[in-house]
Amino acid sequence: MMDRIIALVDMDCFYCQVEARLNPSLKGKPLAVVQYNKWKGGGIIAVNYEAREFGVTRSMRGDEARKKCPDIILVHVPEVRGKADLSKYRDAGREVVDVFCQFSECVQRASVDEAYIDITESVEQRINNLYQVQPSHLPTTFVVGSTDIDSNDEDGRQRGLVSWLENIYELQDTAQQRLAVAGIIVEEMRTAVFRQTGFRCSAGISHNKILGKLACGLHKPNRQTILPPAGVMDLYKTLPVRKVRNLGGKFGCVVVEQLGCKVMADLLQFTERQLQQQFHEKMGTWLYNIARGIDSDPVTKRLVSKSVGCCKKFPGRQALTTKTDVQFWLSELSAEVAERLAKDLIENKRRAKLLTVSYHQDINSDFTSSSRSGPLTSYDPQRIQADAFELVKKSNTGSVGGPDVWNPPLVFLGLSVGKFVDEGTTQSSTxxxxxxxxxxxxxxxxxxxxxxxxxxxxxxxxxxxxxxxxxxxxxxxxxxxxxxxxxxxxxxxxxxxxxxxxxxxxxxxxxxxxxxxxxxxxxxxxxxxxxxxxxxxxxxxxxxxxxxxxxxxxxxxxxxxxxxxxxxxxxxxxxxxxxxxxxxxxxxxxxxxxxxxxxxxxxxxxxxxxxxxxxxxAQIEKAKHDSNVSSKHVSANLTSDDTNMTHTSDSWLVGGHTQAETDRATVSYVPLNHGDEAETSSASHCKTDTSHAYLVTSVTPSICEESNAENNQNVVCETCPQCRKDVPLSEYAEHLDFHAAEKLHKELNGGSVHVRTAVTTSTLPKNPSELPTKRKRGRLPRKLSVTDCGKKMRSITTFFAPK
DNA sequence: CTTGGTGTGATGC
DNA sequence: TGCATCACA
Structure with missing residues (x-):
């Protein structure tokens, strides 16, 4: 049971981070992401930590949030085809998962912003090098049992960590030493996530999923928590039952009420038999084990979801009451599903075989939900729509009132596809x-x-x-x-x-x-x-x-x-x-x-x-028309279907030019105007809906050193989680930008760790013959065309220089 | 009207 | 086995 080491990584207020990366001017400001702006300022689906300080929470309306925090910035999720479009966040989540995969074979994507990672093997490999874990190896780690739960106090953290480490090496407690090593790996993993995506996250490290998840929630944001078995009872003494995964809903309530258990520790008094009698056999056993910190649920390797779906509610007056309505929304939903399926086919080389339509009906203000499934025979949106209609048709029982009437009205409509089968490479099917x-x-x-x-x-x-x-x-x-x-x-x-x-x-x-x-x-x-x-x-x-x-x-x-x-x-x-x-x-x-x-x-x-x-x-015409109606749609599409390059830095125009024979690299930032949209929209890696766009030509870590070299001991500094250097606060944001740019560069260069150097863009000869020719394997250097933009450039040196 | 949109998994026919 | 439904996050 204690053999596995499992981490749960959870992105901090993920949607907010995604928006802040897209528009760096939002960084550090109170921020919330809302959908459906129209009513009371929209529903909040994410709140960053700055805004939480003001008491803004999820499940608040935009208006309420404004009351609590007048300066809050509300970012609206784009609406496509009449519904919120979350693809931005899905894609960003995939970037993060890609990083996890560099650390473990066994990654389970638990949601858009969470993943379980079984790092048992990595720990095993690492621990052979037998070295003692130092507190400095775990700069953002808390240990349950050695630190106050619910306190993010840095002094307390360090004291607890130090005493725990001393303890486990003194006692030669190898089980806990493995957790310490795991802590290092997860620190590295989170650093890698930040370097490669610009996102911060928190993590829990323990021996199973339940404890990992629990631990993760103890210290946020941007921190990680080790929960050793010895810390479990400490935690359980005060931990409300509903905080445990799977006990947050109805079942959890029943447990609390029937057993009178307020906190997890209260469950210990019951025998397995007793719990099995109270609940189901299986649940009884599960509960009995969870109460003892035991959970055998494995991390199942899964990077992609098993189904793709979308749905929409039609509350109150909006309920669908005509066939036309139903057809319309089915076509909207089908279009989205088809679009995502097309992407999925490319990315995952699999094809969905089952189509499911689910719907809720309002039968005299009484909810009834149903779902019908049938084979999915084509990825054509029209075909999906038609098939879906056949499935939902049955719900139109009382067609009193006319041929177009739908009764009882639909208050919810969802399409989902699943039962994916791999498309082998031998099949020349696509x-x-x-x-x-x-x-x-x-x-x-x-x-x-x-x-x-x-x-x-x-x-x-x-x-x-x-x-x-x-x-x-x-x-x-x-x-x-x-x-x-x-x-x-x-x-x-x-x-x-x-x-x-x-x-x-x-x-x-x-x-x-x-x-x-x-x-x-x-x-x-x-x-x-x-x-x-x-x-x-x-x-x-x-x-x-x-x-x-x-x-x-x-x-x-x-x-x-x-x-x-x-x-x-x-x-x-x-x-x-x-x-x-x-x-x-x-x-x-x-x-x-x-x-x-x-x-x-x-x-x-x-x-x-x-x-x-x-x-x-005809379709293109229609699309153009639609995009005129909603310009956001266009920009969303620009970023939605492309590679990570776009996502790594949405506010940048990316050009990856490197060149040898110089010892310094340069990033040139070419501010672009909104007026450039007509030209830029043809480029797939161009983002035009933020106020600033930049052209990155190349970067090198030396910039990082340089910026650090300028550190003044007397200035207030923040330690960069990336390079662990102290950076003056005034430069901190830009320093982070540097890492983002660096990361971008690495990506463009095939993820190679060795970053090649390049000349300053502004000094680049326009004629390729002027470029150095002494290159590896006699290759010609690439030509640069930044001057096409016709904008004045700043070198990275000036860009990152202190003001 | 309004914690919405997505996704997974268990259960029971 | 496959589907419908529910529960949960």
């Missing part, structure tokens, strides 16, 4: 696999040549479009037809044309091929016209967007991407022999191809068969 075919494979399997393929394509469409590589179905679903020979052209075309496709490639590349590419022989160019001979794997470290990339470089980058795809290998032929195959899985819906239709490029659309083009264009 467009993604289509792009994975290698040149080797294609030449090896004696596939048809381009002319033949085009003939096949033409024969299977209306023959009007020579460039077509898809077969089209009536409903608008498509499937790829070609093999590499012409997909080479197509991919190149698509890359050139579409930010959608490109981000798609980027994501794919990032997830699957970076490592492969680094080690794969990518020397032989696939095609002169497609590949830039000057491109090299260096580019992988720093994928950039169109915006700040000159044309020539763009093509080189893109062809490299293409080449990476082709070097993945292990994909079966995708040639015309699939024309007759009509399995549902073979088909790709438009949503899948264009997760965000508003970013679908004309040139890509042109690759589609003529009938389909019209349909897509």
């Amino acid at each position: 467009i993604h696999d289509f792009f994975k075919a290698t040149q080797k494979e294609s030449s090896k399997d004696g596939s048809k040549n381009v002319t033949e393929l085009k003939k096949v394509v033409d024969d299977n469409t209306d023959g009007a479009d020579n460039h077509c590589i898809m077969q089209v179905k009536e409903c608008g679903e498509i499937k790829p037809l070609a093999n590499l020979k012409n997909s080479c052209e197509v991919v190149s075309d698509m890359c050139k044309a579409s930010s959608t496709s490109k981000s798609f490639f980027m994501k794919y590349l990032k997830q699957h091929s970076i490592a492969t590419c680094a080690e794969t022989n990518i020397d032989q160019p696939i095609s002169k016209s497609v590949l830039d001979p000057d491109s090299d794997d260096d580019l992988f470290e720093s994928p950039v967007t169109d915006m700040e990339t000159p044309k020539e470089e763009k093509s080189s980058l893109l062809s490299t991407t293409t080449r990476a795809e082709f070097n993945l290998g292990a994909s079966t032929s995708l040639v015309g022999n699939q024309v007759d195959d009509d399995t549902t899985e073979m088909w790709v819906s438009l949503t899948e191809l264009f997760p965000d239709i508003s970013k679908a490029d004309d040139d890509v659309v042109a690759l589609l068969p003529t009938p389909l083009q019209k349909r897509v264009q």
Whole structure:
């Protein structure tokens, strides 16, 4: 039972942190995130610690919060399709989980902002190096039993920690020593989270999930708590029953009332048998064990959710009373689900098979909830909507009043899909696999040549479009037809044309091929016209967007991407022999191809068969119209479907340019105006809805040193949790910005720890021939195009310099 | 009207 | 086994 070491990490007021990262001017100010602004200032779903000081809590209205804290900043979550859009936070949560995965194989995402991590193995590895844990190794750690619970007093923390460490080494208490080592690992993990995402979190460290979760809540924010078995009873003496996970609801109430247990320690008096008789056998046992700090629930490795769903309430007057209403909201919900499914397919290579519609009805002011499920046969939003309607139809029992009437009214409608099945890489079932075919494979399997393929394509469409590589179905679903020979052209075309496709490639590349590419022989160019001979794997470290990339470089980058795809290998032929195959899985819906239709490029659309083009264009028109109605929608989409690069620093325009032969790196910040939106919106890594946008060219840790070197002992300092250096308060915010920028740079450089250096942007020669040529493996340096922005730049040195 | 939107898991047919 | 429903976070 004591063999495992488990950590629960919980992000501090996560939504607020996400918003503050997006808009750094919010940092340090009282802040709350609200949804549905209209009524009483909207409902608060997150409050930062500054605002909590004023007594603002979750479940308050924006207006109430204002009363308590007049200076509070209320950030509204964007509304898309008439409902709150939380994808920002989901995506940010995934960034965090990615960091956890660097530390353990066994990570269970418990919610958008929480994860359990089994770090038993890491501890085991680390403890072999037998060294004694020092208090300084655990700078933000509390230990239950040695420190006052509920106190965040730093002196108390240190005293408790010191005495605990002395104790466990004196007593050679290896069980607790393992916890101490775990504490170090979790300190590192949290530091890594902050470095790589800019988010702060708290953590609990113990031997099981229940205790881990409990511990985590004891010292927040930005602290971690070790709960050794010896501390459990100490804690339980005062811990209300309802604080324990699974006892916070009805069951917990029953336990409290039937047994008269106010605090956890009160449960100890009952035998297992007694508890089993009071409750169910299983629950009795569970309770008996939990009362003793025992919980065997394993951390099950799961990084992605088992279902994807969305829902909406229609309280009071808003209840859906017509068929039109129901159809409308089903289409909204379907659209969201389809969009998320398209992303999910790319990211997780799995396909949902079950569709569930749930709804609550108001039958004479009496709630009844139901749900119906059926097979999910397509990712097409219209199809989902239609299937969902079939499922919900049954609820329209009394259609008195007219053909369009829905009765009893629906007060809640939810769509969810699940039962995911993996799409193996051997199945050439999606467009993604289509792009994975290698040149080797294609030449090896004696596939048809381009002319033949085009003939096949033409024969299977209306023959009007020579460039077509898809077969089209009536409903608008498509499937790829070609093999590499012409997909080479197509991919190149698509890359050139579409930010959608490109981000798609980027994501794919990032997830699957970076490592492969680094080690794969990518020397032989696939095609002169497609590949830039000057491109090299260096580019992988720093994928950039169109915006700040000159044309020539763009093509080189893109062809490299293409080449990476082709070097993945292990994909079966995708040639015309699939024309007759009509399995549902073979088909790709438009949503899948264009997760965000508003970013679908004309040139890509042109690759589609003529009938389909019209349909897509109609959708684009609609999307444009919608986005005019809500400009937030556009900006949300800009960030929602792309790689981490966007999320790491939403307020920055990112260009990852590095260059050797200099010993200093520079970040240039190019403030962008809102007026630039027309240009910038074409770049997938551009954020335009914050007041400041910057262009980051490159950074190096030396800046960090420099900023620290300027520390004055007489100035009030704050210890940076990243580098553990003391930074004057006046510089602290910018110092943190530095880390964010540094992190960004690392990401752009493939996460390599060694940060390369680069020249100051402002001194960069515009002509590539002026750049140093002595580079590894004779590569040409990348060209920079920051001047395109036409804005004056500040170097990082001045940017981070004390005022 | 109004702690809403999401997600997981247990239970019982 | 699969689905509907509930409970909880």
